[in-house]
Amino acid sequence: DAGVTQSPTHLIKTRGQQVTLRCSPKSGHDTVSWYQQALGQGPQFIFQYYEEEERQRGNFPDRFSGHQFPNYSSELNVNALLLGDSALYLCASSLRTGQSGTEAFFGQGTRLTVV
């Protein structure tokens, strides 16, 4: 049973460019959330996708957008990259059962460096 997989693992981009990160959720999961983790900090929630729609959004600008496909996989897009966007981007998958206590399982992350 494959866990959460993310690609690529590392990425170097130039300021002003655009980037797309990809995530395949754990088998059986239908919800994908994206987090940004700066060095030495806890992850910060970017947004969550369920049924191909953005359901929750954190305090991130519109430069951050996403998409979820019918097979539950997801993409995170960041436009007009800034140096401050350099971070580990984590994808978490979960099952939206409607009950409290949402357990999230994380991928290994994509390390984005903006130069």
Add this chain to the structure above:
Amino acid sequence: TQLLEQSPQFLSIQEGENLTVYCNSSSVFSSLQWYRQEPGEGPVLLVTVVTGGEVKKLKRLTFQFGDARKDSSLHITAAQPGDTGLYLCAGSPNAGGTSYGKLTFGQGTILTVHP
């Protein structure tokens, strides 16, 4: 906005010592999760606590959820070098709320266990 304060931020101890990490909030969470993260990797789920006052044990690790579901602690007995890593607590808001499914993370505790 729900916030989680984690303490201490850094912990450096000798093998065999005991330690406790605290996670506190003024908000009520429907559940709280503890993760361990190694450099360059995604967080790995250790435990989920759901019921106020709940205590869960995972080998040498003991997790407790506060009676009011606003705080939690992680206690490690006889720490080993393999316990070294970043420990993160994450809270899930009440089901049915507008933020359902969004995890709020503490800033993490960097634990180093010296042989």
